[in-house]
Amino acid sequence: NAGVTQTPKFQVLKTGQSMTLQCAQDMNHEYMSWYRQDPGMGLRLIHYSVGAGITDQGEVPNGYNVSRSTTEDFPLRLLSAAPSQTSVYFCASSLTQRGTFYNEQFFGPGTRLTVL
């Protein structure tokens, strides 16, 4: 298993450009999520999905779109990049978000995005 993969590893954008951060997992996990990590602020949830065709907003969804057409893929789209979106983005997945199972989240290696 490759686990959770993210591409690209690094990206520099100009203000106003759009792009898609890719995330894929090969563990047949239901639950996938996107976080951004900023210094002194920990990880903040952007969007999440509990299964194919189902997505919902997290804590900081503005400026980002997601879709989940397959179980494996959960891309994050920046519609019009802004300097405030400079951050490290992590995708994560877990088997399910239901029930009492402890549900370890597996994280991708991250995408470091700079918006000029």
Add this chain to the structure above:
Amino acid sequence: GEDVEQSLFLSVREGDSSVINCTYTDSSSTYLYWYKQEPGAGLQLLTYIFSNMDMKQDQRLTVLLNKKDKHLSLRIADTQTGDSAIYFCAERAITSGTYKYIFGTGTRLKVLA
């Protein structure tokens, strides 16, 4: 709303014990987690504790949970230079019937040789 708080920095000498503290606000949390992030990498689950437990030990790691005070701690015995990393506390909370993982700010542990 949900909130998880941690101190930002901790510095210890090699061989000493490290204690990283965390407070959380959501009393409905069923699981609490400790993750480790090494430089340039994603987060890896270190250990977790179910909310009906007050202690869990796993080799050099001891997790203590005080549910009344909503306080979680991670103790690393015999801290090594390889333990230098950022440690995140996280809770799995229920919001509107959906589980969400809420992370703290992370504590950067520096181990001095």
